Amino acid sequence: MNVYGYVRVSSKDQCTDRQLLALQDAKVPPQNIFVDRQSGKDFNRPQYQKLLKKLRENDLIVMKSIDRMGRNYEEILEQWRIITREKRADIAILDMPLLNTCKRENGLTGTFIADLVLQILSYVAQTERENIRRRQKEGIRAAQIRGVRFGRPRKEIPPQFPFLFQKWEAGEISGREAARVLGVSHKTFFQWAKKQGIKNF
Numbered sequence: 001m002n003v004y005g006y007v008r009v010s011s012k013d014q015c016t017d018r019q020l021l022a023l024q025d026a027k028v029p030p031q032n033i034f035v036d037r038q039s040g041k042d043f044n045r046p047q048y049q050k051l052l053k054k055l056r057e058n059d060l061i062v063m064k065s066i067d068r069m070g071r072n073y074e075e076i077l078e079q080w081r082i083i084t085r086e087k088r089a090d091i092a093i094l095d096m097p098l099l100n101t102c103k104r105e106n107g108l109t110g111t112f113i114a115d116l117v118l119q120i121l122s123y124v125a126q127t128e129r130e131n132i133r134r135r136q137k138e139g140i141r142a143a144q145i146r147g148v149r150f151g152r153p154r155k156e157i158p159p160q161f162p163f164l165f166q167k168w169e170a171g172e173i174s175g176r177e178a179a180r181v182l183g184v185s186h187k188t189f190f191q192w193a194k195k196q197g198i199k200n201f
Helices: 017-025 046-054 073-086 110-145 161-169 175-182 186-195
Strands: 003-009 033-037 060-063 090-093
Touching: 003 017, 003 046, 033 046, 073 090, 073 110, 090 110, 161 175, 161 186, 175 186
Parallel strands: 003 033, 003 060, 060 090
Antiparallel strands: none
């Protein structure tokens, strides 16, 4: 049986020391530690994929915490299935002892307990995401009722617009030229022109 460690930080300037010390305390051989400096949004990470290829039956992967594996619980569940079912290897999460497929408690295998805990965590994470989206929608609606406007603020019509508008209306200058003088796009100029009651350009 080989024991491997997996470490992940989200960016190149983040420190891996805490994770490495935890793996050292767990007696993971330094040469068997794989480190990715990449976001946990998916599993397209070079060192994780390299570790997955090396993994054999009865090998063990040790991680400090479940969020080092990833951020998306649906994808974590899929990777967990690949490691424990297809590869027939084990996983131990140091910060959460129940997520240890090696253990047996009261006749229950560690794999069964860990799968159950992961399903619960996945449900909690999904529920929280839905609650966040619902709170955001409720907050936006409440703000709109109060008169709060979202998006980019509208440009104020500059003082020189009426003069240039009259020249454009008289055909003395083009809309693009007027817009250039005002420092806006021709689309914005025509929007302002519409406000003056001009329907056809």
